[in-house]
Amino acid sequence: MTGRFSRSSPDIVHEDFDGDLVILNLQTGEYFGLNLAAATLWNEIMAGRDPTLAAGDAGTRFVGRLQELGLVIASDDPPETTAPLSLDAVPVVDVYSDLSDLILADPIHDVDEAAGWPKRPDEG
Amino acid sequence: MTWMRPQDGRSGLMRAEARYPVKERRIVFDEHNLVAAIERVLPDFEAIWQATPHQAEVTVAHGRFQLRSQHPDYLTQASRALASRGAPTRTTCRIAIVTLANPALTAPDWPTSTFRERPMEALLSETPYRLHYFPELQFWQIYDRDRAIGLQIMPTHDGFPPWDPGSPLRNFLQWHLGEETGSLLHGGTLGLGDRGVLLAGEGGSGKSSTVLAGIFGGLSSVGDDYVYVETDTLIARPLFETLKQDRAGLERLNRHTHPAIPQEDNWQGKRQFYMPDVAAWPMPEALPLCALLLPQITGGNRTALAPVTRKEAFLALAPSGVTQIHCDRQRLFRIAAEVSRQLPAYRLTLGTDPQEIVYVLRRFLEDR
The missing domain is CATH 3.40.50.300 (P-loop containing nucleotide triphosphate hydrolases)
Known part of the structure; x- marks a missing residue:
């Protein structure tokens, strides 16, 4: 699994926060969090470079994970030239399943009368 | 994808349809005809606007919203909930709130079995059109950003979702007010x-x-x-x-x-x-x-x-x-x-x- 990769669709959007990334798949409502190492490889992909050449096995595993999550697809175009990367951590992609397409974000009851103010109604 | 507005907003089919009885004026939406379907509904706007008797106007976040409805209760409710303050500095947005039975309306229909919200939104993202459809209620909001006109279509005059009285016309506010920096x-x-x-x-x-x-x-x-x-x-x-x-x-x-x-x-x-x-x-x-x-x-x-x-x-x-x-x-x-x-x-x-x-x-x- 080498070569050039690209976002699987224009509906894969991301934002950078001090090096960490949050990705949203607008089609599915799924959110993903990338640590600094993963964000570095993501940016390599977005620049048209081959992460498997830049980061070896870590890059290969990362691309496999992104494909599994439906975030990138292989491209027919040749990759841009790349230099080896030194990652200071294992690239991690978190799947924020609890954020995926909240059905209603304002449920009943912020307050529990007996337990204090304010209090979640489902607390014991 | 580059979207271009057709020169003639009303297709020949629509002109022909105008001869048909009101009950025949219905357009079935699907992902393949989405833009064309919207362009068959929106030309009804001006006739609906002129024929809709009750009106209200609010200024929200510097945007002027002129509202018309077949029933005054909806306007009373919406005007109460919308924060109308200050003077307008943006273009005026006109929203007509109508029922599916409105005789001037080419009624939209989207079978639940074929409706997929996110793919629909993706198809519209490069067009000036915005659409929200809540199939369980047959509740529609259709907006043309270029013309700043919107249609809210409900099965009955009170056929809005339960959260609507608290934040009425919420999608229209976003579609009209949303910009590069806001x-x-x-x-x-x-x-x-x-x-x-x-x-x-x-x-x-x-x-x-x-x-x-x-x-x-x-x-x-x-x-x-x-x-x-x-x-x-x-x-x-x-x-x-x-x-x-x-x-x-x-x-x-x-x-x-x-x-x-x-x-x-x-x-x-x-x-x-x-x-x-x-x-x-x-x-x-x-x-x-x-x-x-x-x-x-x-x-x-x-x-x-x-x-x-x-x-x-x-x-x-x-x-x-x-x-x-x-x-x-x-x-x-x-x-x-x-x-x-x-x-x-x-x-x-x-x-x-x-x-x-x-x-x-x-x-x-x-x-x-």
């Missing part, structure tokens, strides 16, 4: 003088309770649920006057017998009321933001503030708005990110005493 965001606000905080978090985080405690405790607010935020100025503007709280929360605040707060629950089991009716003085037209706060109920006695990362702040601010405001989700995602990057963010661990919570927030705002 968007609706799902969050509450509190302020002191010219300093304000944006409170973000999922339902049950204590956001609305905190805003209400602040309002009753002498702080200002431009909204407890949705506000319009400009990223170039970091100013929040009001959209809705609506406040919500359940009976127990109102009792904690000793406001459960307030004459302006109804005794009946809304669809969420909450009492719904309006800011001008309960606030001690008029609320501002704008609130400059100095921080993003993430309320959290822990059951502890003391209220405390602790810094959080921008990523944490973003993950509290973005998802609910992106989910609840339709057909402009990428803008909400981007604006929420921009706001999260610019504002210092703190976790607001809530104590159990509303007065103590307000005291902590007042001190925080005074120190900004």
Whole structure:
């Protein structure tokens, strides 16, 4: 699994926060969090470079994970030239399943009368 | 994809259809004919607008919205909930609120079996059209950004979703007001003088309770649920006057017998009321933001503030708005990110005493 990769669709959007990334798949409502190492490889992909050449096995595993999550697809175009990367951590992609397409974000009851103010109604 | 408006808004088919009886004027939507279908419905707008008797006008976040409806009750309800303040500086948006039986309407229909919301939105993203369809209620909102005209179509005059009375025409507000540097965001606000905080978090985080405690405790607010935020100025503007709280929360605040707060629950089991009716003085037209706060109920006695990362702040601010405001989700995602990057963010661990919570927030705002 080498070569050039690209976002699987224009509906894969991301934002950078001090090096960490949050990705949203607008089609599915799924959110993903990338640590600094993963964000570095993501940016390599977005620049048209081959992460498997830049980061070896870590890059290969990362691309496999992104494909599994439906975030990138292989491209027919040749990759841009790349230099080896030194990652200071294992690239991690978190799947924020609890954020995926909240059905209603304002449920009943912020307050529990007996337990204090304010209090979640489902607390014991 | 480049979208180009056809020279003739009405197709030959439409002109032919005009000869048919009213009941035949129906257009079935699917993903393959989406733009064409919208372009068969929207030409009805001017005839509907002229024939719709009841009207209202509001100015929200500097946008003028002219509303017409077949029934006055909807306009009364919407005008009550919309925060109309200041003078308009943007183009005027016209929204007609009609029922499917309106004789001037080419009634839209989208079989539930073929309706997929996100792919539909993707298809419209490069066009000037915006669409929200709630199939369970046959509730439609169709908007043309170029012409600033919108149709809200309901099966009956009161066939709106249960959350609509609290935040009426919410999607239209976003579609008309949303721009490169501004968007609706799902969050509450509190302020002191010219300093304000944006409170973000999922339902049950204590956001609305905190805003209400602040309002009753002498702080200002431009909204407890949705506000319009400009990223170039970091100013929040009001959209809705609506406040919500359940009976127990109102009792904690000793406001459960307030004459302006109804005794009946809304669809969420909450009492719904309006800011001008309960606030001690008029609320501002704008609130400059100095921080993003993430309320959290822990059951502890003391209220405390602790810094959080921008990523944490973003993950509290973005998802609910992106989910609840339709057909402009990428803008909400981007604006929420921009706001999260610019504002210092703190976790607001809530104590159990509303007065103590307000005291902590007042001190925080005074120190900004």
